Amino acid sequence: MTRKLFKQSMYREQLETHKGIQSIHLLWVAMIFLTLAMAVLQFFVPPMALIGAIIAIAFGTYTMTKPYLGLLLYYFIMELRPAELIPGLASVGIEKVVVGMLVVSYAIVSLLRDKKISIVMHPILWAILAFFLVQVMSGFVSVELTLTFEHNIEYVKGIVLVILVVQILNRPERFRGFVWLYITMMAYLAISGVIAYMTGNVIVAQGIERIQSLTSAGGDPNSLATSIDISLPFVLILISRAKTLWLRGVLVMFAGFMAYAVILSGSRGGLLGLLVGMFLLWLTSKKKITYGAIAVVVIFGAASLMPKQYIERYSTIASYAEGGEVDASTQGRYDAWEAGWNMFTDHPIMGVGANTFGWAHAEMYSPQFQRSSLKAHSMYFQIIAELGLVGVLSFVTLLVMVVLYNLRIQKILKRIGGEDAEWYLGVSRAIVISIFVLCFTAIFGHSLYRFHWLFVGALTVAMYRIAILRVHSEDEDVAIRV
Secondary structure (H helix, E strand, C coil), X not given: XXXXXXXXXXXXXXXXXXXXXXXXXXXXXXXXXXXXXXXHXXXXXXXXXXXXXXXXXXXXXXXXXXXXXXXHHHHHHHHHCHHHHCCCHHHHCHHHHHHHHHHHHHHHHHHHXXXXXXXXXXXXXXXHHHHHHHHHHHHHCCCCHHHHXXXXXXXXXXXHHHHHHHHHCCXXXXXXXXXXXXXXXXXXXXXXXXXXXXXXXXXXXXXXXXXXXXXXXXXXXXXXXXXXXXXXXXXXXXXXXCCCHHHHHHHHHHHHHHHHHXXXXXXXXXXXXXXXXXXXXXXXXXXXXXXXXXXXXXXXXXXXXXXXXXXXXXHHHHHHHCCCCCCHHXXXXXXXXXXXXXXXXXXXXXXXXXCCHHHHHHHCCCCCCCCCCCCCCCHHHHHHHHCHHHHHHHHHHHHHHHHHHHHHHHHXXXXXXXXXXXXXXXXXXXXXXXXXXXXXXXXXXXXCCCHHHHHHHHHHHHHHHHHHHHHHCCCCCCCCCC
């Protein structure tokens, strides 16, 4: 009997060894084929594109059963735009590759866990889809169908991301990690822009040197300033909720760089948005003395560090308020607003089509010998001109729903109480403040199709599921403590 067991043991050992050798052989064969494939493809594809493809495939394979990591990677790529920083990656289409793998990853995990692909919907998500549907339908009346079609294809990326955010951010640690990634990426835009400015990488516009983003993620100086304005409330609110001193210090550093980046942008709307955001934080905070002191320090510190050229530009805000003469930049905006109103009166129901304002301005609403393709530079004229009354209705519905759900979340969290509830409460407040700040800065900017509108909607739904619904679940095995 002992000899028989010994032989069986030896047989299993030999079998396992044999399987191990087979795996090694397969690995070597795969490496040989990969090397040969790269040797051939290098004559047709840029080397950096090959390297990017290999990294994407390797990471994608690793995250195939980890959709949360894939979601973080996709958002990271959306904000960093590595294809613009590394020549050759653009040909890979890294965003499309990653989002494709992310969708497949979520489908695989859903099938393995639930035996079906489950998609959680919510009234806010339906409102987002309705707003997108209006943009798609505007193509039927668009004055330039190609521009509308290209815009809709690009907008789909945001729709896919927000749906995945709601599905994947179903645990407190995931939600927190995603919020921290958002804060970090916004701080990166500010810090990298300030460093670039200090090293001479600037853009000269309206007679001053202005900070610019290293990639199109930040956009022009005005757009970069707005992006920072709407993310700064998250940073400032979470400073008091940081559990460690070093984390609080990092957030304070982030806030300083972000405020300074807004100043260096030379954006008058951006500066006003910064002040409005700080005022709303002070107004809604229980610690009014603390936030008031911070505001005073930031304002005086910014004024002392502000170069003379910016002081002169920002002083025009007071001049305009007193009825002073406007400059060419401001006059151009007035002309664009007048053109936008004319587009609306000519096409009041569905507008001239999504993303066609500049084209319509130049081809249809400019004097014959003074054609201007200037965009609306005001979200309110942009929406009535491009999407008409139907677009206004769908967009306002979306914003009202997001704000009302956040107010409901805050009411429940105050009743629940506790340290974790305070953290979610801070995020919810930051969402509402960022919406009002963006609505204010949108007076001077074309912010209608900003991803932030979709982003705060997705965060609201995810937070509602985690912090509210599950805490009231009767199933103790499913319930997640806030």
